[in-house]
Amino acid sequence: MSVQAAVAAAEQTHDMKFLGGGTNLVDLMREQIEQPDALVDITGLPLSEIAARTDGGLSIGAGARNTAVAAHPAIRARYPMLSEAILCGASAQIRNMATVGGNLMQRTRCMYFYDQASRCNKRQPGRGCDALEGFTRMHAIVGTSDACIATHPSDMCVALAALDATVRVTGAAGERSIPFTEFHRLPGNTPHLETDLRAGELILSVELPPLDWATTSVYRKVRDRSSYAFALVSVAAAVLVGDGRIEDVRLALGGVGTKPWRAFEAERQLQGARASVDRLRFAIDAELAGARTFAHNHFKIELARRTVVSVLGDLLGLGGGR
Numbered sequence: 001m002s003v004q005a006a007v008a009a010a011e012q013t014h015d016m017k018f019l020g021g022g023t024n025l026v027d028l029m030r031e032q033i034e035q036p037d038a039l040v041d042i043t044g045l046p047l048s049e050i051a052a053r054t055d056g057g058l059s060i061g062a063g064a065r066n067t068a069v070a071a072h073p074a075i076r077a078r079y080p081m082l083s084e085a086i087l088c089g090a091s092a093q094i095r096n097m098a099t100v101g102g103n104l105m106q107r108t109r110c111m112y113f114y115d116q117a118s119r120c121n122k123r124q125p126g127r128g129c130d131a132l133e134g135f136t137r138m139h140a141i142v143g144t145s146d147a148c149i150a151t152h153p154s155d156m157c158v159a160l161a162a163l164d165a166t167v168r169v170t171g172a173a174g175e176r177s178i179p180f181t182e183f184h185r186l187p188g189n190t191p192h193l194e195t196d197l198r199a200g201e202l203i204l205s206v207e208l209p210p211l212d213w214a215t216t217s218v219y220r221k222v223r224d225r226s227s228y229a230f231a232l233v234s235v236a237a238a239v240l241v242g243d244g245r246i247e248d249v250r251l252a253l254g255g256v257g258t259k260p261w262r263a264f265e266a267e268r269q270l271q272g273a274r275a276s277v278d279r280l281r282f283a284i285d286a287e288l289a290g291a292r293t294f295a296h297n298h299f300k301i302e303l304a305r306r307t308v309v310s311v312l313g314d315l316l317g318l319g320g321g322r
């Protein structure tokens with residue numbers, strides 16, 4: 001099958017889903033949370049290539065398996081935070097199956113979303129949200145709304161947000177590119193609409209711009225056990241230092257946001273600043289100033305603060321950040 005044929009097949013069914021590795025979609029179908037009328041198997045499409053771009057960046061095909069991306073020499077050498085983020089996710093077996101496109105589109109792990117007996121606005125718009133008064137240890141503290149407080153579960157997407165990636169998609173109206181930080185939506189009043197992807201659109205690739213100083217970047221994930229667990233807090237970071245000052249910085253957080261959370265405010269507070277632990281604390285506090293916590297997740301503020309200070313402190317050689 002060709003990309004054009006897959007898009008044309010998608011056009012023919014109202015409620016169609018593309019099938020990548022199936023590691024999320026098939027589970028959701030088994031639980032009857034997703035019941036598409038048709039599946040279009042895209043695993044045979046020529047979308048697995050990881051190739052150099054003319055601007056010095058990298059293009060990662062949407063069909064590339066998570067394992068292949070994490071192991072790719074250029075990604076390990078030039079964007080280590082991306083390789084580390086992928087290796088922190090799921091298990092080796094799942095990563096062997098899971099694709100880049102599927103990782104971007106994976107759905108939340110909110111336990112009420114998976115429980116048909118619970119009210120969930122994401123599953124049934126307008127029904128209500130049982131998480132708001134429920135067990136919220138894993139839930140978000142930024143980007144939330146009165147309709148939904150579920151975290152975005154991906155590790156890979158946190159690194160892609162930090163790296164200013166772009167998502168290339170195609171559909172009936174042709175090809176377009178979406179900045180990664182705009183690809184996932186905030187829940188607002190419509191938590192069932194999770195991305196900017198239009199009906200029938202297929203993700204073709206994720207494009208990474210060149211970023212020379214990302215060679216020392218880091219992804220750190222804090223979770224309840226050291227494998228096979230979703231993040232309580234995670235941090236993707238890269239920093240460029242000159243003359244004791246932070247010339248440039250990239251920072252994104254996982255486990256705290258309703259979407260992969262690029263810490264734009266913290267970055268603003270750090271640009272041009274003299275590197276110090278106090279400045280790092282100030283920056284992350286500014287980022288989380290608007291955080292809203294729930295019954296069981298207030299700890300995420302301090303955990304995020306400590307993890308950011310520790311990761312950036314290590315990158316800056318400050319020590320003492322932990």
Ligand SMILES: Cc1cc2nc3c(=O)[nH]c(=O)nc-3n(C[C@H](O)[C@H](O)[C@H](O)COP(=O)(O)OP(=O)(O)OC[C@H]3O[C@@H](n4cnc5c(N)ncnc54)[C@H](O)[C@@H]3O)c2cc1C
Pocket residue numbers: 017018019020021022023024025026042062063088089090091094097098099100101102103104105106153154155156201202203204228229230231
């Ligand atoms: C037990 C378990 C633990 C996990 N732990 C983690 C973790 O710690 N961190 C983490 O990041 N992830 C984790 N995952 C999630 C895993 O990474 C995702 O299931 C996987 O990335 C989905 O990829 P897939 O190719 O299998 O997608 P599929 O299941 O095939 O599809 C998922 C969604 O993506 C859509 N889709 C797929 N490809 C495209 C495309 N090219 N264009 C448009 N839409 C597309 C499908 O239609 C579907 O809606 C875990 C999963 C499991 C089962």
Ligand code: SF4
Pocket residue numbers: 108110111112113119120121122123128129130131132147148149150191
């Ligand atoms: S937090 Fe979101 S996904 Fe979870 S129950 Fe509420 S509406 Fe559903």
